[in-house]
Amino acid sequence: MSAKYDVIQIQPQKLSLRLRPGHQTSFEVQVRPVEDYPVDLYYLMDLSLSMKDDLDTIRNLGTKLAEEMKKLTSNFRLGFGTFVDKNLSPFSYTAPKYKENPCNGYKPFPNCVPSFGFRNHLSLTDKVDRFNEEVQKQMVSRNRDAPEGGFDAILQAAVCKEKIGWRKEAYHLLVFATDDVPHLALDGKLAGLVQPHDGHCHLNDANEYSASTNMDYPSLALLGEKLAENNIFLIFAVTKRHYVLYKNFTALIPGTTVEILDQSSKNIIQLIVNAYNNIRSKVELSVWDHPEDLSLAFTATCQDGKPLSGMSKCADLKIGDTVSFNISVAAHSCPPPGTRKSFTIKPVGFKDSLEVSVDYQCDCNCTRFTQAKSSHCSSAGTYTCGICRCDPGYHGNKCECEEEEVGSLNLAACREAKGKQVCSGRGECSCNYCRCYESEFGKIYGMYCECDDFSCARHKGILCSGHGDCHCGECKCHAGYIGDNCNCSIETTSCVSEDGRMCSGRGSCVCGRCQCTEPGAFGDLCEKCPTCGDACAAKRECIECTLFNTGKFADNQTCQRMCKDEIIVVETLDTDDPSSVLCLYKTENECVMKFTYSEHASGQSVLTALREPVCAAPPDAMTVLYAVVGSILLVGIVLLAMWKLVITIHDRREFARFQSARSRARYEMCGARAALRMLYLHVVAVLLALSCVLEETDAWGYKNGIFHNSIWLEQAAGVYHRESRKGRYQLTYKEAKTVCKFEGGSLATYDQLEAARQIGFHVCAAGWFDKGRVGYPIVKPGSNCGYGKVGIIDYGYRLNKSEKWDVYCYNPNSKECGGVHTDQEKILQSPGFPDEYPDEQICYWHIRVRYGQKIHLQFLDFDIEDDVDCISDYLEIYDSYDDVAGFAGRYCGDELPEDFLST
Structure with missing residues (x-):
C-alpha cells in the first residue's frame, strides 16, 4: 500500500474528557472523505435456478466493471463468491436421486450442481480477467423453498478477512445480488439446527462454508455488527418485487443501501456505480461501546454551513468536502473512584475513528485542605469544606454532643414542627439532634429524619426510571430528562425528520417521541399523512424533480435527499382505490398532472404518477361540425330503428300464428315416429323451440341423442x-x-x-x-x-x-x-x-x-x-x-x- 493512501479522514483521533456529573461538555469532529481512495469490491451472487439469466449476463462483468470503476478510483480490486442454501431438507432436495443433480427430472433445466451454502471462488484481486474466468465456470443449482441462504454468505464474506483479502486502507463494498427473500435467524430450526451462529469464519481449505449444516442462519443484529466491525458497505441488488423488504433491512444495518436489479442483471454495472457514488457522498457517525451513564447529542454542519440539531449524518457531499459535527457529552452519575471509561466515534464504513476517554470529577477541591481536632468542631472532629466530620462517639453540627448524652429534656429541637413526631418517627433524639434509623430500603437522613432516598416515584418498578437520583422523596433528574419520575427525555434527535423539521411539522416532540397533532398524521415522525392538506403539495415537488427535473428540488442531490418515496410511473391511473389519495395540479403550460399517494402495508409511501401530464386539446372546428351532423344523423337512425322494431315485432307475431297453425296441421303426419321419440322431442322442443320436424340429428346443440353446449372443438x-x-x-x-x-x-x-x-x-x-x-x-x-x-x-x-x-x-x-x-x-x-x-x-x-x-x-x-x-x-x-x-x-x-x- 502506497503512502498515498495512508491518510486521515477524521480529526481528532484521540480525545480525553474530564466530566462532573450533571454538567456537559462539547467538542468538534471534522470528517473529510479523500479523493481516489482504493476500492475492494466483492460480488456475492445467488446461484439458484431462477438466476440463470443473470449468470449469463455477468460472464464478462469483470472487464466492463473495472473500466467504469477506474473512472472513480485508480486502485480497484474485484472478488467473486456464490451461494444457494443449506443442503438440508426442507431447504434443498435431499433425496438420493437429487444428491448429485437437484435438477434431475426437471425438464426445463435437467442438469445443475448440488446445493451449497457459500463458496469463495475468487479472493480480491486486480486481475479482472480472473473474475471473468471464474464466472464462466459456474453453473446454477436448485433449492426447494423460495428463500435463499444469502445471509450465511454475507457473514462469511465479512468476517473471513484473510481469505477474502480485504485491505485495511480501502473502501470495502459487498454487492449482494439475488431475486428472492433471505432466510433469517431461527429458520434453521425447520431443519433441526438449534445452535445460533457464532459470528466466526468457517471457510475450509476449499474456500467453502463448512458450518452450513451445523449452525442456524445469522440474525440481522449479528450481521450489522460484523459488517460495521470490518468497515464493509453492503449493497443489496434485488428485484423490484422485494425492494421494500430489503429497504427495511437497511434501517437495521448501518452503511447499507438497496438498488433495484433488472430481471437478468443487465443494469448491474450502473447499479454498482450508483451505489458507490451514493456511499461516497454520505458521512454518518456511529458510536461504539457507549457507556450507559453518558448521554451524547449531535449537531451536524454539512456543506451548506447550516447547523442541524440532532443530526449525525450529512449527504450529497462532493469529493474534498469537509463536514463537522459538534458532540455534547454529559455524565449522570459517579462511578467508583479511579474509574475511567471510553467510547469510539466512527464514520460508517471508514477505517479511521475517534477514541474518547472519560475521567469523572466527583470530589470537591476543598477536600485537600482539612484541619484535624479543629476548635470549630469542639476538638472532637475534622474541619473540611466548612463542615465538621465528627470523631467516633461524637455528633452534632460542631461535634458538641457525645452519644451517651440523651437530650430528653429538650425534644422540641428534634421536632420539625409542633405536634409532629420526634425525628419524624424514623429516628431518636440525642443531644438535641436526631439520629436516624437505618433502613433496608436505603438511607434516611435530614435534620428531622424527614428525608430518604427510596420514597420517590417509580416508572416500571425502577426508582426515578433509572434516569435520576432520589433526594428527600423527590427525583432529581439527570441531564436530558424531566418529569416526576424522570421518564421523559428532552432529547429531540429522535423526533427530527429527514427534511430537518420536528415531527415533519405535524406534531410536537414529547419525551423523545412525536405526538402527532395534525388530523390524519401517523408514523414515528408523523411523516405519513395521506389526508393532510399539505400531502399533495409536499409530494408534488418530488414528482416534479424525479420525473421532469423541475421544481424547487430540481438539482439531483436535493431530490435524492428529500424524496425517499417509491414512485411508480403508469400510463393509466387507477383513481378508484379507496386506500389512496388522488392529487392534481396544473403545470406551467396549463396541463394537469395526476398522481396518487398511498401507504404500503410495510409502511413505505408509494406515489403512482402518470408518465406525462394530461393536456386538453383545443376545440377543432371540423370536429364540432361533425358532432352536429352526427347528432342529427343519430336521431334519424334511432327513429328509423324504432320504426323497424315495431314492424319486426308485428311480423314475428303474425309468423308465430302461422307456424302454430302449421304445426297443428302436421302433427298427425308424424304418427308412430313421433311417439317413439317423444322424450327427445320434448327436450329439443324446450331447448330449441323446434317441432317433430327435427328428423335431422345434426341440428345445433343436439347430436346422436347427446346435448351439447356448443360444437366447439379444441x-x-x-x-x-x-x-x-x-x-x-x-x-x-x-x-x-x-x-x-x-x-x-x-x-x-x-x-x-x-x-x-x-x-x-x-x-x-x-x-x-x-x-x-x-x-x-x-x-x-x-x-x-x-x-x-x-x-x-x-x-x-x-x-x-x-x-x-x-x-x-x-x-x-x-x-x-x-x-x-x-x-x-x-x-x-x-x-x-x-x-x-x-x-x-x-x-x-x-x-x-x-x-x-x-x-x-x-x-x-x-x-x-x-x-x-x-x-x-x-x-x-x-x-x-x-x-x-x-x-x-x-x-x-x-x-x-x-x-x-x-x-
Whole structure:
C-alpha cells in the first residue's frame, strides 16, 4: 500500500474528557472523505435456478466493471463468491436421486450442481480477467423453498478477512445480488439446527462454508455488527418485487443501501456505480461501546454551513468536502473512584475513528485542605469544606454532643414542627439532634429524619426510571430528562425528520417521541399523512424533480435527499382505490398532472404518477361540425330503428300464428315416429323451440341423442386455441408467438382459421393470429358472441402489439390425441402409453353426456413429473364445456388422484 493512501479522514483521533456529573461538555469532529481512495469490491451472487439469466449476463462483468470503476478510483480490486442454501431438507432436495443433480427430472433445466451454502471462488484481486474466468465456470443449482441462504454468505464474506483479502486502507463494498427473500435467524430450526451462529469464519481449505449444516442462519443484529466491525458497505441488488423488504433491512444495518436489479442483471454495472457514488457522498457517525451513564447529542454542519440539531449524518457531499459535527457529552452519575471509561466515534464504513476517554470529577477541591481536632468542631472532629466530620462517639453540627448524652429534656429541637413526631418517627433524639434509623430500603437522613432516598416515584418498578437520583422523596433528574419520575427525555434527535423539521411539522416532540397533532398524521415522525392538506403539495415537488427535473428540488442531490418515496410511473391511473389519495395540479403550460399517494402495508409511501401530464386539446372546428351532423344523423337512425322494431315485432307475431297453425296441421303426419321419440322431442322442443320436424340429428346443440353446449372443438384442421395461465386475454403478440412456438407450432393464418371453422371450430374468444391480426371463429351466431354473425369475427391488424388477447395456433404435425367422447364407458390413455408422454404435446379430452347425467372419472395409472409445483407436466380437470370456467384441479406426481364426479 502506497503512502498515498495512508491518510486521515477524521480529526481528532484521540480525545480525553474530564466530566462532573450533571454538567456537559462539547467538542468538534471534522470528517473529510479523500479523493481516489482504493476500492475492494466483492460480488456475492445467488446461484439458484431462477438466476440463470443473470449468470449469463455477468460472464464478462469483470472487464466492463473495472473500466467504469477506474473512472472513480485508480486502485480497484474485484472478488467473486456464490451461494444457494443449506443442503438440508426442507431447504434443498435431499433425496438420493437429487444428491448429485437437484435438477434431475426437471425438464426445463435437467442438469445443475448440488446445493451449497457459500463458496469463495475468487479472493480480491486486480486481475479482472480472473473474475471473468471464474464466472464462466459456474453453473446454477436448485433449492426447494423460495428463500435463499444469502445471509450465511454475507457473514462469511465479512468476517473471513484473510481469505477474502480485504485491505485495511480501502473502501470495502459487498454487492449482494439475488431475486428472492433471505432466510433469517431461527429458520434453521425447520431443519433441526438449534445452535445460533457464532459470528466466526468457517471457510475450509476449499474456500467453502463448512458450518452450513451445523449452525442456524445469522440474525440481522449479528450481521450489522460484523459488517460495521470490518468497515464493509453492503449493497443489496434485488428485484423490484422485494425492494421494500430489503429497504427495511437497511434501517437495521448501518452503511447499507438497496438498488433495484433488472430481471437478468443487465443494469448491474450502473447499479454498482450508483451505489458507490451514493456511499461516497454520505458521512454518518456511529458510536461504539457507549457507556450507559453518558448521554451524547449531535449537531451536524454539512456543506451548506447550516447547523442541524440532532443530526449525525450529512449527504450529497462532493469529493474534498469537509463536514463537522459538534458532540455534547454529559455524565449522570459517579462511578467508583479511579474509574475511567471510553467510547469510539466512527464514520460508517471508514477505517479511521475517534477514541474518547472519560475521567469523572466527583470530589470537591476543598477536600485537600482539612484541619484535624479543629476548635470549630469542639476538638472532637475534622474541619473540611466548612463542615465538621465528627470523631467516633461524637455528633452534632460542631461535634458538641457525645452519644451517651440523651437530650430528653429538650425534644422540641428534634421536632420539625409542633405536634409532629420526634425525628419524624424514623429516628431518636440525642443531644438535641436526631439520629436516624437505618433502613433496608436505603438511607434516611435530614435534620428531622424527614428525608430518604427510596420514597420517590417509580416508572416500571425502577426508582426515578433509572434516569435520576432520589433526594428527600423527590427525583432529581439527570441531564436530558424531566418529569416526576424522570421518564421523559428532552432529547429531540429522535423526533427530527429527514427534511430537518420536528415531527415533519405535524406534531410536537414529547419525551423523545412525536405526538402527532395534525388530523390524519401517523408514523414515528408523523411523516405519513395521506389526508393532510399539505400531502399533495409536499409530494408534488418530488414528482416534479424525479420525473421532469423541475421544481424547487430540481438539482439531483436535493431530490435524492428529500424524496425517499417509491414512485411508480403508469400510463393509466387507477383513481378508484379507496386506500389512496388522488392529487392534481396544473403545470406551467396549463396541463394537469395526476398522481396518487398511498401507504404500503410495510409502511413505505408509494406515489403512482402518470408518465406525462394530461393536456386538453383545443376545440377543432371540423370536429364540432361533425358532432352536429352526427347528432342529427343519430336521431334519424334511432327513429328509423324504432320504426323497424315495431314492424319486426308485428311480423314475428303474425309468423308465430302461422307456424302454430302449421304445426297443428302436421302433427298427425308424424304418427308412430313421433311417439317413439317423444322424450327427445320434448327436450329439443324446450331447448330449441323446434317441432317433430327435427328428423335431422345434426341440428345445433343436439347430436346422436347427446346435448351439447356448443360444437366447439379444441383442435380442427391443425388449428387450436390457447390462453395465458394468468387467465383470459393476457398475451401480447410476442408472447402469443412464443406460446405457439413452445408447442411446436406457429400462429394460424386467416385461411387456416377459416378452414377450421368450416368443420366446426367455434370459440367465443378473440385471439392473435398471423401478422398481428386479432379475431375469432363463429359457427353459429349468438347474441353474446359474434354480434349475430357467422364467420371470422375480424378485429383487423393491430398497430399496438402490446395489446393482450388469446392466441390461435397451427400445428398440422402434432400427434393426434384427445377428442370428444360420448361413450357410456371409455378408457382414455396418454399418447404412447405406457411409454413416456411426448415432449411439447398437449391433449384435450372432452367428455360429454346426456343432459342431466354426470361423469365419473376413475384413475387406473398415473405418473407425471415429480414436481410439487406442477409447472411443466400436469393434468387439469374442468367441470364445464371448455377450459375457461369450472376449474376443478391440477394434478402431477405419481400418486393416483381421487375419483372425480362432475356437477
